Amino acid sequence: MGFRSASTTVAVDRADGSVRWRIGPDVLAQQHHPHELPGGTVLVFDNGTYRDTTSVPYSRVLELDPHTGEEVWSYEDNPPQNFFSPYMSSAQRLPNGNTFIAEGSFGRLFEVTPGGDVVWEFVVPQFRSFGKGVGLESSDGAQNSVFRAYRYSAEQLPWL
Secondary structure, eight states: EEEEEGGGEEEEOOOTTOEEEEEEETSSOOOOOEEEOOOOOEEEEETTTTTTTTTSSOOOOEOOOOOOOEEEEEEEOOOOSSOSSOOOOOOETTTTOOOOEEEGGGGGEEOOTTOOEEEEEHHHHHHOOOTTTTTTTGGOBBBBOOOOOOOOGGOOOOTT
């Protein structure tokens, strides 16, 4: 489970309700879409809003060992503030080892190699406003935001 406002992600044992592991604000800042990968690590989009260790906000994608909190892999831009989505967003590990990232606040979808090279990107060209009463004060006006995105192979969509 991800507790965005507390900058914390936890795994809860369904049988007894105990917390199996916790990754907190010493690592994460307003994260989205934490999920376990087949090898037991956790992939998470770390939005970077209100990060204690810097005055310059930036986002990153982290793969973490949930038991030790150790960083297994990460993606961030250079300079880091060039990649920043203060809310929403997601990351997906692909079968080829690359990572598909949705920089949600700005409608940017892109894929990076394990070495951090961007192999393709797409920026959503459609801009619309959120409905009345939806979104943050920063969500006013037309934008091309994407809450979350997934990449599917042709084999996963045989009806197309």
